[in-house]
Amino acid sequence: MAHRLAASQTGAVAVAQPVSAPLTRAAIFLIVTINPGADNCATVRSFCADLATLIRAVDFRDLEAGLSCVMGIGSEAWDRLFGHPRPAELHPFREIRAGPRHAVSTPGDLLFHIRAKRMDLCFEMATQIMGRLGDAVTAVDEVHGFRYFDDRDLLGFVDGTENPRGEAVIEAALIGEEDTAFAGGSYVIVQKYLHNLDRWNALSTETQERIIGRTKLSDIELDDSIKPTSAHNALTTITENGKEFQIVRDNMPFGQIGTGEFGTYFIGYCRTPRITEQMIENMFVGRPLGNYDRLLDFSRAVTGTLFFVPSATYLDSVDDDAPAAAMPAAASMIEPPPCTALAPPSSLGIGSLKGENRHE
Numbered sequence: 407m408a409h410r411l412a413a414s415q416t417g418a419v420a421v422a423q424p425v426s427a428p429l430t431r432a433a434i435f436l437i438v439t440i441n442p443g444a445d446n447c448a449t450v451r452s453f454c455a456d457l458a459t460l461i462r463a464v465d466f467r468d469l470e471a472g473l474s475c476v477m478g479i480g481s482e483a484w485d486r487l488f489g490h491p492r493p494a495e496l497h498p499f500r501e502i503r504a505g506p507r508h509a510v511s512t513p514g515d516l517l518f519h520i521r522a523k524r525m526d527l528c529f530e531m532a533t534q535i536m537g538r539l540g541d542a543v544t545a546v547d548e549v550h551g552f553r554y555f556d557d558r559d560l561l562g563f564v565d566g567t568e569n570p571r572g573e574a575v576i577e578a579a580l581i582g583e584e585d586t587a588f589a590g591g592s593y594v595i596v597q598k599y600l601h602n603l604d605r606w607n608a609l610s611t612e613t614q615e616r617i618i619g620r621t622k623l624s625d626i627e628l629d630d631s632i633k634p635t636s637a638h639n640a641l642t643t644i645t646e647n648g649k650e651f652q653i654v655r656d657n658m659p660f661g662q663i664g665t666g667e668f669g670t671y672f673i674g675y676c677r678t679p680r681i682t683e684q685m686i687e688n689m690f691v692g693r694p695l696g697n698y699d700r701l702l703d704f705s706r707a708v709t710g711t712l713f714f715v716p717s718a719t720y721l722d723s724v725d726d727d728a729p730a731a732a733m734p735a736a737a738s739m740i741e742p743p744p745c746t747a748l749a750p751p752s753s754l755g756i757g758s759l760k761g762e763n764r765h766e
Contacts, residue, residue, distance in 0.1 A: 420590030478713025551658025590717030
C-alpha cells in the first residue's frame with residue numbers, strides 16, 4: 407500500500423515506502439554497513455534511485471506474491487550519504503542496561519526489509535540488492551523470517567494483534583507536518599531476540615499467559631484484574647494524556663533447529679522513534695522502575711539498530727553527486743550516552759508529536 411502525504415506548503419506530494427505492506431508468509435531482514443571511501447558512498451547514492459526499478463523487475467516474476475522492499479538508513483550513514491538537512495529525530499540506537507538485561511546497540515548503515523508470499527522472491531530481491539551494491543557494502547546481519555501457523559511466534563502466542571489498521575497506519579507510522587522536509591518518511595527500530603524455548607516451554611500455560619498478557623489459544627487480552635502490570639502487552643502500551651500511541655510491527659519468527667537458535671525478529675515503524683524507545687525502556691528498565699518485562703528472563707536481544715525510512719519520492723530524487731553540506735566525519739562518531747536504570751521512565755512529550763527529545 408503506497409501512502410501519499412503532503413510534503414510541503416508548495417503542494418508537493420511525497421509517496422511513502424511500503425512500510426504498511428500486508429503481512430506476508432516470508433521476509434528477509436538484511437543489514438549492511440557501507441565500506442570506507444567516497445566511491446562506496448557514490449555507489450549507494452546511485453543505488454537509491456535504482457531501487458524502485460529493481461523491485462519492479464523482481465516483482466514482475468509473480469505479481470500475486472506481494473513483493474515489497476523497504477530501505478532504511480542509519481544515522482552515521484545519513485551524514486556520509488546526504489549531509490544536511492537530516493531527519494529531525496534520527497540518531498543511533500540507544501543502548502539500555504538494567505541489571506542483567508541489556509538492549510544492545512549494533513552496527514548498521516542500511517536496512518532492507520523484504521517481504522513476499524514466497525521466500526524465493528525475497529531471496530532473489532536480496533541477491534539483486536547485494537549484487538548491485540557489490541563491494542561498496544558489507545553484510546552484518548541477515549535473518550530469514552517465516553510466518554508460523556496462524557501468525558504466532560515460536561513462543562506459541564499470536565504476534566501483532568494490536569497493529570493499527572487502515573488510516574490509523576498513517577497516524578502511527580508516517581511523518582507529517584512535524585518535519586515537512588521528510589513527510590512520508592518513517593523511523594524503524596529492529597532487534598533480534600533469541601529465546602530459550604526449553605525454559606519457556608517448561609512453564610505452565612497460565613504462567614506464560616500472565617507474562618504475555620493474552621490467552622495462548624484464543625489470543626484474548628487478559629482482564630486488568632488478573633493481568634500483571636509487568637505483562638508484555640501492558641508495558642508496551644504507550645499512553646499520554648489519555649491517548650494511546652501505536653507503532654506498526656511486522657515481527658517474524660526465525661530459527662535454525664540444528665544449532666538450537668530460535669527467535670523473533672522485532673521490527674517497528676513509527677513517525678517518531680520515541681514511542682518505540684519508550685516501549686523498549688519499559689521492557690528493560692520497568693514501569694515503575696524494576697517492574698520489567700518477565701519475557702526478558704527467557705529472551706535476550708542480540709542486535710539493536712535505528713534507521714530512517716525516507717519516502718520513495720526522496721529515494722527516487724537522489725542523484726550521484728556528493729552532498730554539498732555533508733557533516734564532518736568526526737561529528738558522526740559522537741553517540742549519545744546509553745540509557746540506564748537510574749531513574750524511572752519520564753514523559754515522552756509526544757502529545758502533539760512535536761515535543762523535544764527527552765534523551766538529549
